[in-house]
Amino acid sequence: MSSYLDIKIEKDELSERLGGGLPRGSLICLEAPYGAGKSILSQRVLYGLLKNNHTVGVASTELTTLGFIEQMNSMDYPIEEFLLSGDLVFLPVYPLVGNRQVPPDLLYRLRNAAPLYSKEVVIIDTLSKLLTDQQRVFRENPQLVVSNGGRAGREATPEERLVLEVEETIYHMKRLAASGKTFIVTLEPDGLSPDILSLFREVSDVHISLDFNLVGNAAARRIIVNRFSRAKNRFGDVIGYRVEPGVGLVIEIKSVT
Numbered sequence: 001m002s003s004y005l006d007i008k009i010e011k012d013e014l015s016e017r018l019g020g021g022l023p024r025g026s027l028i029c030l031e032a033p034y035g036a037g038k039s040i041l042s043q044r045v046l047y048g049l050l051k052n053n054h055t056v057g058v059a060s061t062e063l064t065t066l067g068f069i070e071q072m073n074s075m076d077y078p079i080e081e082f083l084l085s086g087d088l089v090f091l092p093v094y095p096l097v098g099n100r101q102v103p104p105d106l107l108y109r110l111r112n113a114a115p116l117y118s119k120e121v122v123i124i125d126t127l128s129k130l131l132t133d134q135q136r137v138f139r140e141n142p143q144l145v146v147s148n149g150g151r152a153g154r155e156a157t158p159e160e161r162l163v164l165e166v167e168e169t170i171y172h173m174k175r176l177a178a179s180g181k182t183f184i185v186t187l188e189p190d191g192l193s194p195d196i197l198s199l200f201r202e203v204s205d206v207h208i209s210l211d212f213n214l215v216g217n218a219a220a221r222r223i224i225v226n227r228f229s230r231a232k233n234r235f236g237d238v239i240g241y242r243v244e245p246g247v248g249l250v251i252e253i254k255s256v257t
Contacts, residue, residue, distance in 0.1 A: 004232050005121065005182060007048030013251045014044060019228065019235035024120075025177045026205035026230065027170075028184045031197075036210045037221055037243065038186040040075070042125050044249045045184065047077035049121055050088060057089040057116035061129040064092050075248035089115045093130065102133045104144050107165045111172045120182065122173075127185040128192055135162045159193060166196055170203055205229040218242075 004021030007014065015021065022028065022045075032038040039062070049056050063071060068090055072079045082088035091113060103109060107130060116122055124130075138144060138158035156164075173183045189197055201207055207227040212219045223239040240252035 006052035017236040019231040020233045023230040028206040029204040032210035055119040057119040125186045128187040132191045
């Protein structure tokens, strides 16, 4: 088994710009504010993984199964055949937990969603949404004992309880990563405490942030590689790109660094 996951597709150079593949058994964090493109990047990576015969489980806080299929098709990343073959498992998070009400043990349920972890790669988009929802539950239920055995106790603040849940979730990911499973999680900084953001930045093997600025009527988008442990080859620190309907992610050649 290769130590790297191939994400190469013919119509863009993202794989080459990221060193020729993703390290197997790693925790990869894609961090960006709302609208900066982290979901699109994760969807492009997903399609590359599937086209190179890797299996993937996806948990989404934003899309239904039909919405996910339509979104992927809009970028010419068709995934129906992979859903039918079982190479791709897609779990809408809130249908997964039963309804739109946030359950008190949201992160516990995510950690125990067996179909998700049956694949080589697990993508959680957007993990920060789950974290802020879990924190809101703790604030609304001050007597609630956390799902990880109640280590915080009822006297702990909602923020302290959330930190423990985050630590439990990271431990779960790292334990599975040690056996070769790869995790890709997306994070929006807004709403997350500096402590939690720092924790993810510190433990991630690959940490990528995205930004965009308006230049005239166009959005200038960038992928910024902050850390890339165990890179297969040299990679670009800053990668410019754009998104075209019916085409998907397009790498800007002029942004080579």
